[in-house]
Amino acid sequence: MVLTDSCGRPLLNLRLAVTKKCNLRCSYCHGEGEEREPEQYNGEMTVEEIVRIVHVAVDLGISRVKLTGGEPLMRKDIVNIVGKISSIPGLKDLSMTSNGVMLEALADELHEAGLKRINISLPTLDGAVFHKLTGGVIEGAINGVRAAVEAGLCPVKLNMLILKGINDEAVPDMIEFATRTGTVLQLIELEPINVSDSFYRANHQTLDQYEEALQQKAIRIETRRFMQNRHVYYLPSVKVETVRPIENTEFCLHCSRLRITSDGKLKPCLMRNDNLVDFLTPLRRGASDKELAEMFITANQKREPFNKN
Numbered sequence: 001m002v003l004t005d006s007c008g009r010p011l012l013n014l015r016l017a018v019t020k021k022c023n024l025r026c027s028y029c030h031g032e033g034e035e036r037e038p039e040q041y042n043g044e045m046t047v048e049e050i051v052r053i054v055h056v057a058v059d060l061g062i063s064r065v066k067l068t069g070g071e072p073l074m075r076k077d078i079v080n081i082v083g084k085i086s087s088i089p090g091l092k093d094l095s096m097t098s099n100g101v102m103l104e105a106l107a108d109e110l111h112e113a114g115l116k117r118i119n120i121s122l123p124t125l126d127g128a129v130f131h132k133l134t135g136g137v138i139e140g141a142i143n144g145v146r147a148a149v150e151a152g153l154c155p156v157k158l159n160m161l162i163l164k165g166i167n168d169e170a171v172p173d174m175i176e177f178a179t180r181t182g183t184v185l186q187l188i189e190l191e192p193i194n195v196s197d198s199f200y201r202a203n204h205q206t207l208d209q210y211e212e213a214l215q216q217k218a219i220r221i222e223t224r225r226f227m228q229n230r231h232v233y234y235l236p237s238v239k240v241e242t243v244r245p246i247e248n249t250e251f252c253l254h255c256s257r258l259r260i261t262s263d264g265k266l267k268p269c270l271m272r273n274d275n276l277v278d279f280l281t282p283l284r285r286g287a288s289d290k291e292l293a294e295m296f297i298t299a300n301q302k303r304e305p306f307n308k309n
Contacts, residue, residue: 002061003296005303010256014062016054017262018081019044019070024099024134026121028161028203030193032068033270034261042263042280047077049283051084053260054091056292062258063092066119070262073102079109086114095119097159100144101136107144107151118148119157119186124167125177133166149182157184157241164205171210179238188243193271207242214240229254252305258296266299271306 003011017032045053054065065085072078086094093116100120110118122141124130130138148156160167160174171187178185189207192200214233215221222232224241233240259267264280267273277299279292287295 003300005300007304009254009303011060011062011258011300011303012256013064013066014054014057014258014260015066015068016050016260017068017070018050018072018078019075020262021074022069022071022099023074023101024071024136026099026123026134027199028123028133028163028190028195030191030195030270031070032259032261033193033267033273035273040278042265042278044075044262045264045280047081047084049264049280050081051088052283052289053264053279053292054085055088056289056296057258058088058090059289060293060296063090065091065094067094067096069097071099071102072096073098073106079106079113082110082115083113093117097121098144099134099136099141100148101140103144104140104147107147107153111151111153115153117155117157118153119159120145120148121159121161122174123161123163124170125173126167126170129167133163145181145183155184156182157186159186159188161188161190162205162207162210163190163203166203168205175235175238175240178240184239184241186241186243189245191245191270207244211242214242225254255303255305258299258303266295268299268302269304269306275302277302 005011015032017034020034075081082094094114095117096115097119100122120141122145123133127138130136145156158174158178162168174185187207187210190200190204211231217235218233219236220234224230224232230244231242259270261267264278266277266279268275277295279295283292
């Protein structure tokens with residue numbers, strides 16, 4: 001069984017924020033679209049609450065889960081979370097997004113616990129630029145990338161958010177780094193989410209020029225139907241994906257995701273916070289799995305393309 005929404009889009013993926021905490025302060029972070037200070041904040045979910053809601057999701061046909069944040073590795077129990085989720089029957093894929101800074105010490109344990117792959121945010125290879133954008137030290141992120149590859153996580157994807165005048169000329173260097181490390185490069189266009197209008201206007205750069213260059217070099221091009229129809233360019237020695245923003249209607253028309261906020265709310269759309277479904281409060285009051293499943297079905301029916309034009 002696979003749930004579909006009112007527009008016929010299948011619900012295949014769950015993005016689950018396990019914390020709002022982060023060890024960096026990235027100026028461009030969209031925080032999975034969560035409100036920075038919601039009126040009602042339930043606090044972080046426990047391991048048992050996380051595992052139970054994922055069980056319900058998998059029973060409803062969701063087979064792929066990605067752990068997000070904040071920074072997931074800020075949770076002391078993250079390896080336990082990964083281990084318990086990965087053992088759920090019917091789950092086909094468990095992945096994570098991370099800034100990589102804390103990953104070197106945890107990559108082996110995470111892989112052994114059942115994590116299959118990871119996306120690491122790496123906007124630049126320049127230490128000074130990295131520190132300016134994130135407040136962090138780039139060596140930690142680089143070591144995290146290498147540790148993830150060595151641990152056997154596959155694929156390891158590098159998320160390079162393009163920012164005009166800051167890192168937009170560094171794509172060739174990042175392609176070379178991805179080639180050298182055996183990783184996949186994702187070029188990501190800035191989203192107007194949780195950033196000011198002035199920041200967006202000053203830093204937004206379309207991916208048009210990069211896609212044109214990649215088309216010339218690619219030996220094969222794929223379109224990921226259930227991932228917003230994004231393009232995958234197979235170069236002779238490396239793979240590069242492009243992630244267009246919400247303003248691209250393909251993003252919405254082919255969305256197959258539901259999100260869970262760090263405080264236990266089902267979030268049908270990255271761009272909206274006016275249609276959340278709070279499941280954690282009923283769960284803590286004794287809601288049954290059947291009742292939780294009904295909340296999932298309700299949230300799924302609230303999914304609709306944000307951009308329909």
